[in-house]
Amino acid sequence: xxxxxxxxxxxxxxxxxxxxxxxxxxxxxxxxxxxxxxxxxxxxxxxxxxxxxxxxxxxxxxxxxxxxxxxxxxxxxxxxxxxxxxxxxxxxxxxxxxxxxxxxxxxxxxxxxxxxxxxxxxxxxxxxxxxxxxxxxxxxxxxxxxxxxxxxxxxxxxxxxxxxxxxxxxxxxxxxxxxxxxxxxxxxxxxxxxxxxxxxxxxxxxxxxxxxxxxxxxxxxxxxxxxxxxxxxxxxxxxxxxxxxxxxxxxxxxxxxxxxxxxxxxxxxxxxxxxxxxxxxxxxxxxxxxxxxxxxxxxxxxxxxxxxxxxxxxxxxxxxxxxxxxxxxxxxxxxxxxxxxxxxxxxxxxxxxxxxxxxxxxxxxxxxxxxxxxxxxxxxxxxxxxxxxxxxxxxxxxxxxxxxxxxxxxxxxxxxxxxxxxxxxxxxxxxxxxxxxx
Amino acid sequence: xxxxxxxxxxxxxxxxxxxxxxxxxxxxxxxxxxxxxxxxxxxxxxxxxxxxxxxxxxxxxxxxxxxxxxxxxxxxxxxxxxxxxxxxxxxxxxxxxxxxxxxxxxxxxxxxxxxxxxxxxxxxxxxxxxxxxxxxxxxxxxxxxxxxxxxxxxxxxxxxxxxxxxxxxxxxxxxxxxxxxxxxxxxxxxxxxxxxxxxxxxxxxxxxxxxxxxxxxxxxxxxxxxxxxxxxxxxxxxxxxxxxxxxxxxxxxxxxxxxxxxxxxxxx
Numbered sequence: 028x029x030x031x032x033x034x035x036x037x038x039x040x041x042x043x044x045x046x047x048x049x050x051x052x053x054x055x056x057x058x059x060x061x062x063x064x065x066x067x068x069x070x071x072x073x074x075x076x077x078x079x080x081x082x083x084x085x086x087x088x089x090x091x092x093x094x095x096x097x098x099x100x101x102x103x104x105x106x107x108x109x110x111x112x113x114x115x116x117x118x119x120x121x122x123x124x125x126x127x128x129x130x131x132x133x134x135x136x137x138x139x140x141x142x143x144x145x146x147x148x149x150x151x152x153x154x155x156x157x158x159x160x161x162x163x164x165x166x167x168x169x170x171x172x173x174x175x176x177x178x179x180x181x182x183x184x185x186x187x188x189x190x191x192x193x194x195x196x197x198x199x200x201x202x203x204x205x206x207x208x209x210x211x212x213x214x215x216x217x218x219x220x221x222x223x224x225x226x227x228x229x230x231x232x233x234x235x236x237x238x239x240x241x242x243x244x245x246x247x248x249x250x251x252x253x254x255x256x257x258x259x260x261x262x263x264x265x266x267x268x269x270x271x272x273x274x275x276x277x278x279x280x281x282x283x284x285x286x287x288x289x290x291x292x293x294x295x296x297x298x299x300x301x302x303x304x305x306x307x308x309x310x311x312x313x314x315x316x317x318x319x320x321x322x323x324x325x326x327x328x329x330x331x332x333x334x335x336x337x338x339x340x341x342x343x344x345x346x347x348x349x350x351x352x353x354x355x356x357x358x359x360x361x362x363x364x365x366x367x368x369x370x371x372x373x374x375x376x377x378x379x380x381x382x383x384x385x386x387x388x389x390x391x392x393x394x395x396x397x398x399x400x401x402x403x404x405x406x407x408x409x410x411x412x413x414x415x416x417x418x419x420x421x422x423x424x425x426x427x428x429x430x431x432x433x434x435x436x437x438x439x440x441x442x443x444x445x446x447x448x449x450x451x452x453x454x455x456x457x458x459x460x461x462x463x464x465x
Numbered sequence: 466x467x468x469x470x471x472x473x474x475x476x477x478x479x480x481x482x483x484x485x486x487x488x489x490x491x492x493x494x495x496x497x498x499x500x501x502x503x504x505x506x507x508x509x510x511x512x513x514x515x516x517x518x519x520x521x522x523x524x525x526x527x528x529x530x531x532x533x534x535x536x537x538x539x540x541x542x543x544x545x546x547x548x549x550x551x552x553x554x555x556x557x558x559x560x561x562x563x564x565x566x567x568x569x570x571x572x573x574x575x576x577x578x579x580x581x582x583x584x585x586x587x588x589x590x591x592x593x594x595x596x597x598x599x600x601x602x603x604x605x606x607x608x609x610x611x612x613x614x615x616x617x618x619x620x621x622x623x624x625x626x627x628x629x630x631x632x633x634x635x636x637x638x639x640x641x642x643x644x645x646x647x648x649x650x651x652x653x654x655x656x657x658x659x660x661x662x663x664x665x666x667x668x669x670x671x672x673x674x675x676x677x678x679x680x681x682x683x684x685x686x687x688x689x690x691x692x693x694x695x696x697x698x699x700x701x702x703x704x705x706x707x708x709x710x711x712x713x714x715x716x717x718x719x720x721x722x723x724x725x726x727x728x729x730x731x732x733x
């Protein structure tokens with residue numbers, strides 16, 4: 028059985044994305060996403076030295092060299108930060124650029140003797156991977172998938188076995204230390220996994236893409252869940268989605284603008300898609316997303332407007348002044364929190380919820396509406412009484428303060444207010460405080 | 466390092482001649498004290514007096530220039546299991562994706578051992594501890610959804626789960642509401658009544674006599690230590706909070722340089 032070219036490209040990208048997402052979550056959750064960037068660049072001299080010693084492209088040497096370089100750069104960052112007292116970001120930037128420069132110099136020097144190309148290391152050769160296949164169980168799979176799958180398996184096993192140790196090392200290293208959980212060792216394990224992942228993914232997707240796969244799915248997943256295990260799951264799924272969507276986009280999107288026969292680099296498109304996915308999550312995440320927060324705020328403002336309308340009708344009814352036709356909509360339009368634009372929607376919501384009825388332009392509260400309004404007015408006047416008695420607020424300022432507080436007063440709070448004011452029946456303006464509803 | 470005979474070997478915490486320096490600037494200078502068994506002790510002193518550093522040095526979290534710390538007569542590294550640590554609330558990232566129950570269950574990790582997953586029995590212990598601090602209803606909340614006082618109580622519950630004989634707590638009362646403060650005090654007293662020793666870094670001088678029965682007045686060095694009635698005096702407080710110890714600081718700084726110089730040459 029053989030899979031077609033595009034399936035193989037996507038398959039390689041998928042395993043690479045999943046392999047990167049695993050250590051990525053543990054870096055990003057510590058606010059060290061950039062460490063993925065640092066390591067993926069810093070392993071370059073390790074790979075070069077691996078070539079230099081072995082003289083072959085044997086991946087065992089590459090891995091060893093890269094892993095050592097990865098740990099060295101992590102340690103150098105730590106040393107610069109702790110001992111030389113350099114800011115952590117600056118330490119990381121210094122350490123990895125030095126390593127990267129060293130790696131590039133070595134690579135260029137080696138280019139004559141060993142078949143290695145710095146350009147490939149940076150940008151990868153995803154499109155070429157299906158050309159070099161090996162047969163496994165009768166399937167022709169890209170050779171580049173081999174090391175990535177090994178690293179992915181290592182990450183899965185390590186994270187499954189050391190789950191709680193890794194988590195506590197990220198969350199509270201000081202406590203982990205006192206519990207004997209070796210947070211520094213855990214940190215180094217994540218570094219080694221990151222370094223190994225970088226090397227394994229270089230050939231297929233290049234170091235720039237590796238950084239994207241390390242940081243973007245993890246950062247996006249963190250927006251979407253509040254549980255670390257779910258974050259890991261989402262990051263894996265997002266990696267796969269990014270790989271598939273990226274390849275599809277590379278094949279089809281340029282056609283839209285440039286016409287038949289045009290396509291673009293798959294890794295580039297995947298990086299772009301991962302950015303799009305992140306922005307989408309930022310906008311659409313439940314609860315914490317920009318849109319969800321906006322909507323919640325609007326709902327809150329609308330609820331307050333409803334409550335203002337209820338209070339207004341209640342007070343008019345209470346004052347026994349004859350209501351003229353359309354007086355309520357006119358008064359509501361002047362209320363800062365309802366305003367002319369919202370009047371109709373607020374009033375129709377009142378009728379729809381069975382809180383008020385209208386007849387010839389005159390509004391009156393239903394039984395439910397009356398109870399709800401009494402609760403609000405009660406909260407308002409209790410606050411005025413309480414503030415007048417306990418805080419030295421001038422009488423003219425009482426109303427504005429109570430106006431804001433009444434909308435956030437729960438029943439329990441109203442009870443406490445009543446206790447604190449000695450179950451007052453009259454507010455400072457001489458109006459009756461509605462009794463507690465049953 | 467020879468040990469002076471004045472130290473009680475059975476004491477939960479005995480500190481002998483401890484000196485800690487950051488970048489050659491001394492933070493703790495020649496600290497020498499014993500905390501007796503079953504006391505609720507507080508460490509008070511001005512900002513930068515080295516209170517947190519003292520706890521961290523006891524736990525080998527910061528390196529000491531000289532001196533030695535004994536926990537129940539042994540070095541700390543042999544007594545990990547008997548010591549529970551409550552770090553400052555600000556020391557962790559509260560947006561981290563874990564629930565309150567997850568955090569409290571961390572207190573069981575030592576007994577659970579390496580590589581074993583948290584199981585039902587650990588979760589039950591964690592739940593019991595959450596009940597003791599009155600947070601059972603918040604067990605499955607992500608920790609960023611808790612108020613500051615609730616977060617502090619989560620830390621306390623985690624310490625309870627550790628079931629230690631000596632507790633070192635870094636400012637458990639920092640910016641908590643009155644109800645939380647009372648809840649924490651009740652738990653600390655219950656611990657002391659079980660014969661455990663609790664050492665708390667504390668800021669509020671008003672409550673020292675009410676909450677604690679042992680006190681250490683610290684300002685880089687120990688100004689006074691002992692039962693609250695003896696040590697917590699106006700004179701000692703003046704010595705702790707008044708005037709900076711500029712002369713000692715200068716001398717210690719010079720000595721610190723000397724010390725690090727000798728270490729380097731002996732290493733090289």
